[in-house]
Amino acid sequence: MDRAELTTEQVLKRDIPWETYTTTKLISGTGLQLLRRYDNRAESVRAQLLDDDGPAYVQVFVSILRDIYKEETVEYVLALIDEMLTANPKRARLFHDKSLANEDTYEPFLIKLTTHNLTTFRLLWKGNWFIQEKSCKILSLIVSARPKTQDGVVANGESSNSKAKLTTIDDVLKGLVEWLCTQLKKPSHPSRGIPTAINCLAALLKEPVVRSSFVQTDGVKLLIPLICPVSTQQSIQLLYETCLCVWLLSYNEPAIEYLATSRALPRLVDVVRSSTKEKVVRVVVLTFRNLLSKGTFGAQMVDLGLPQIVQSLKAQAWSDEDLLEALNQLEGGLKDNIKKLSSFDKYKQEVLLGHLDWSPMHKDPLFWRDNITCFEENDFQILRVLLTIMDSSTDPRALAVACFDLSQFIQNHPAGRVIVNDLKAKERVMKLMNHESVEVTKNALLCIQRLFLGAKYASFLQV
Known part of the structure; x- marks a missing residue:
C-alpha cells in the first residue's frame, strides 16, 4: 500500500514484536511492561493508564522514536501518540512533565547536522508522508503546550541540572517554520501537504516569536494565493485556517507592511463578500478591524466598497456576538475614514488601485x-x-x-x-x-x- 495514504487506524492494526527490541536493548524491561499494558487496549483503559502514569508512557514513546529506525515501528508509535493527543490535546502537557526535565522530547523529531550549524528535522524531512504529517501535528501540539513563565517561555532542554545540551525551543520553532513554508511551496503530498501546513500554522502563529520567524522566512506571500472564495467543505476549512493565519499575522507590524503591498486586502474583501460560513466571515472581519487604522488600509477598504459590504453583513442573521460587535466597530471606523479622506485622497486611492x-x-x-x-x-x-x-x-x-x-x-x-x-x-x-x-x-x-x-x-x- 502507498504509505502516503496510510491512516492511523490501519497502522494501529499492526502487531509490533516489542520483545525483539528488548533483546537488542533498544527497549528496557520496564518499557516493555508499560507497552504490554497499553498496546491493543480499549480507549478507556489507555486513558486511565495515561491519567495514572502519563509521563512514563511519554518517555517510552520518545525513546522508541529516538532509538528505533524501523519505519513500521516509527509509524506505529507516531499513530499511538496521535491517537492519544487527538482524544485529549491537553495530554501534550505530559511531554513537559517535571519528571522528564532531562529527557529531550523534541530530539526524536530532530537530528543536528554539524555542517553550517543547521538543524534538520529527521522525521519531518526524511520520513514518508505519514511520518511527516504525524510528526508535524504532534510536534506543533507539544510546542504549543510547553509551560510559560512571567519572564517568557520555558524551553525544553534548559533545565539547570541538565548536563547534556538538549534541543532548544528556538531550534524547534525555526525548523518547524522552515518545513511548513517548504510544504506551502512544494507539498510532499499533493492534496494534504498544504492543508496540513496551514492547520499547524494556525496553531503556531498564536505565538509572537513564530509570527516573526514566519515573516522573516518570507512566508506571508505563500498565504495570499490561498485567500479566495470556495465552495467545498474541505476548501472552506482551508480558507478559514488561512484567514485565521492572516488574522494572527495582523498583530505583527512587519507582516502588516507586507500585507499592505500585496493583494491580500482585495482578496479578503472578495471572500467576505461571497462567503456564507460564519466562522470565515468572523475571522476576516476581525482582520479588517485590526488593519483599519494601519497605513492606507482604511482608505483602501473604502475604495474597495467595504462600507457597503458591512451594511449587507449587518442585515444578516449571525449568532456570533463577537462578529456583530466587530461589524459595528468596523462600520464606525470606516465612517471615520470616509470623513478624514479629502477628495484628493479618495481620488489618489482610486488611481493607485x-x-x-x-x-x-x-x-x-x-x-x-x-x-x-x-x-x-x-x-x-x-x-x-x-x-x-x-x-x-x-x-x-x-x-x-x-x-x-x-x-x-x-x-x-x-x-x-x-x-x-x-x-x-x-x-x-x-x-x-x-x-x-x-x-x-x-x-x-x-x-x-x-x-x-x-x-x-x-x-x-x-x-
Whole structure:
C-alpha cells in the first residue's frame, strides 16, 4: 500500500514484536511492561493508564522514536501518540512533565547536522508522508503546550541540572517554520501537504516569536494565493485556517507592511463578500478591524466598497456576538475614514488601485481647481500611473476615465500641455483613438484636442 495514504487506524492494526527490541536493548524491561499494558487496549483503559502514569508512557514513546529506525515501528508509535493527543490535546502537557526535565522530547523529531550549524528535522524531512504529517501535528501540539513563565517561555532542554545540551525551543520553532513554508511551496503530498501546513500554522502563529520567524522566512506571500472564495467543505476549512493565519499575522507590524503591498486586502474583501460560513466571515472581519487604522488600509477598504459590504453583513442573521460587535466597530471606523479622506485622497486611492470609474469628483470643476497642484507630488506620480493604466488596463471604463482625467489636467494646470508632452503621453492616447469602445475613443479624442489645440479651444469641442 502507498504509505502516503496510510491512516492511523490501519497502522494501529499492526502487531509490533516489542520483545525483539528488548533483546537488542533498544527497549528496557520496564518499557516493555508499560507497552504490554497499553498496546491493543480499549480507549478507556489507555486513558486511565495515561491519567495514572502519563509521563512514563511519554518517555517510552520518545525513546522508541529516538532509538528505533524501523519505519513500521516509527509509524506505529507516531499513530499511538496521535491517537492519544487527538482524544485529549491537553495530554501534550505530559511531554513537559517535571519528571522528564532531562529527557529531550523534541530530539526524536530532530537530528543536528554539524555542517553550517543547521538543524534538520529527521522525521519531518526524511520520513514518508505519514511520518511527516504525524510528526508535524504532534510536534506543533507539544510546542504549543510547553509551560510559560512571567519572564517568557520555558524551553525544553534548559533545565539547570541538565548536563547534556538538549534541543532548544528556538531550534524547534525555526525548523518547524522552515518545513511548513517548504510544504506551502512544494507539498510532499499533493492534496494534504498544504492543508496540513496551514492547520499547524494556525496553531503556531498564536505565538509572537513564530509570527516573526514566519515573516522573516518570507512566508506571508505563500498565504495570499490561498485567500479566495470556495465552495467545498474541505476548501472552506482551508480558507478559514488561512484567514485565521492572516488574522494572527495582523498583530505583527512587519507582516502588516507586507500585507499592505500585496493583494491580500482585495482578496479578503472578495471572500467576505461571497462567503456564507460564519466562522470565515468572523475571522476576516476581525482582520479588517485590526488593519483599519494601519497605513492606507482604511482608505483602501473604502475604495474597495467595504462600507457597503458591512451594511449587507449587518442585515444578516449571525449568532456570533463577537462578529456583530466587530461589524459595528468596523462600520464606525470606516465612517471615520470616509470623513478624514479629502477628495484628493479618495481620488489618489482610486488611481493607485487602478479602479477608475465615473465618480463625481472626475467631472467636478471645483475638484480640479482646488487640487490641481496636488498632481505635482512625487514627480507627478498620479499622472504616471494614469499613463500606466492606459498602457495596461483592459477595462474600457478605466481607459476612458484615464483619458478624461489627463485632459482635465491639461486644461487646469498652467503648464499642463508641456508636462503631459514631457511624459510622452501623446503616443499612448493616440493608440486609444482606435479603441472598440465609443466611450474610450471619445475621451481619447478630447485629450488629443487639448494637447494639440490648447485648453480654451478644446473646451468647445467637449461633448
